[in-house]
Amino acid sequence: MPYTPDAELDLMFPPEQIPADVKAALPQDLHIRPLASSDYRRGHLSVLSVLTVVTDPGEAAWVAQFNAMRAAPRTYYSIVIVDHSDKIVAVGTVFVERKFLRGLGTVGHIEDIAVDKSQQGKKLGLRIIQALSGISENSGCYKTILNCSDSNIPFYQKCGFEKKENEMAKYAPERARTPRL
Ligand SMILES: CC(C)(COP(=O)(O)OP(=O)(O)OC[C@H]1O[C@@H](n2cnc3c(N)ncnc32)[C@H](O)[C@@H]1OP(=O)(O)O)[C@@H](O)C(=O)NCCC(=O)NCCS
Numbered sequence: 001m002p003y004t005p006d007a008e009l010d011l012m013f014p015p016e017q018i019p020a021d022v023k024a025a026l027p028q029d030l031h032i033r034p035l036a037s038s039d040y041r042r043g044h045l046s047v048l049s050v051l052t053v054v055t056d057p058g059e060a061a062w063v064a065q066f067n068a069m070r071a072a073p074r075t076y077y078s079i080v081i082v083d084h085s086d087k088i089v090a091v092g093t094v095f096v097e098r099k100f101l102r103g104l105g106t107v108g109h110i111e112d113i114a115v116d117k118s119q120q121g122k123k124l125g126l127r128i129i130q131a132l133s134g135i136s137e138n139s140g141c142y143k144t145i146l147n148c149s150d151s152n153i154p155f156y157q158k159c160g161f162e163k164k165e166n167e168m169a170k171y172a173p174e175r176a177r178t179p180r181l
Contacts (some may be wrong), residue, residue: 003082005129009036012070012078019134022127024079028088030124032131035078037066045081051114077135081124089116092128094136094144109144124140129159 006015011034033046040062045054057065069076074096081090092113101107110132115125136144138142147167148156157163 001013003031003086004072006033009038010034010035012066012076017077017135018079018131019138022134024129025123026121026127029084030081032079032081032127035066035080035091037038037063039080039088039168040078042082042086044088044091047080047088047114047116048112051112052118057132072153077132079131079135081128085117089119089126090114090124092132093130096136096139096141102142106139106141108132108141108144109179110136110144113146125155126159128157129161130142133160 013034015033018032018034026032036042040059045056045062048054069078076093076095078091078093080088083089092110095109095111096111097107101106110129113125113128117127133144145163145164146156153163
């Protein structure tokens with residue numbers, strides 16, 4: 001089964017927003033596109049689980065989250081790469097933050113980058129980052145930033161990023177983590 005054409009999918013944002021040169025750089029049997037409302041069934045969570053712990057909320061809650069993200073205009077851009085069998089093999093998101101400073105500037109935050117173990121080392125991570133950086137820059141963001149482990153610094157340097165400042169985190173206690181769908 002080949003991958004489902006974009007026109008037959010309910011997508012998070014218009015596929016034209018993914019830079020054409022990134023689409024063209026992928027091998028013929030792979031396709032990059034926005035996340036679709038049916039991607040729960042194409043292994044979206046399974047690919048994300050190479051990154052961290054993923055708790056499966058079930059399809060209805062997954063779709064509700066998709067719809068909530070899409071309802072925020074020009075804010076969430078989640079993308080996927082699918083293989084020839086229509087299975088998701090790579091994922092990533094850029095979130096556009098609106099600011100009061102820098103002339104009401106915007107900043108792109110890259111989040112949740114993951115490539116299926118069987119497909120790592122084939123430049124799919126690079127293509128995801130190039131696509132998300134392109135979306136961020138074309139949206140008018142004056143910078144695109146992300147957090148990563150020390151072991152992934154060389155990967156992001158290969159993608160054109162440089163190390164800047166530090167990340168700080170404060171995790172909420174368990175009781176504050178109730179899902180609010
Ligand atoms: C990190 C990850 C996204 C990289 O994706 P990938 O498709 O395997 O990497 P690519 O093939 O696109 O790599 C691009 C370049 O970066 C290099 N690279 C990738 N990961 C690297 C690493 N950890 N250390 C050093 N170099 C690395 C590659 O060798 C390649 O270099 P080249 O252009 O000289 O050949 C992927 O391995 C992954 O999903 N890891 C688990 C989840 C994770 O850590 N996500 C990132 C969260 S911040």
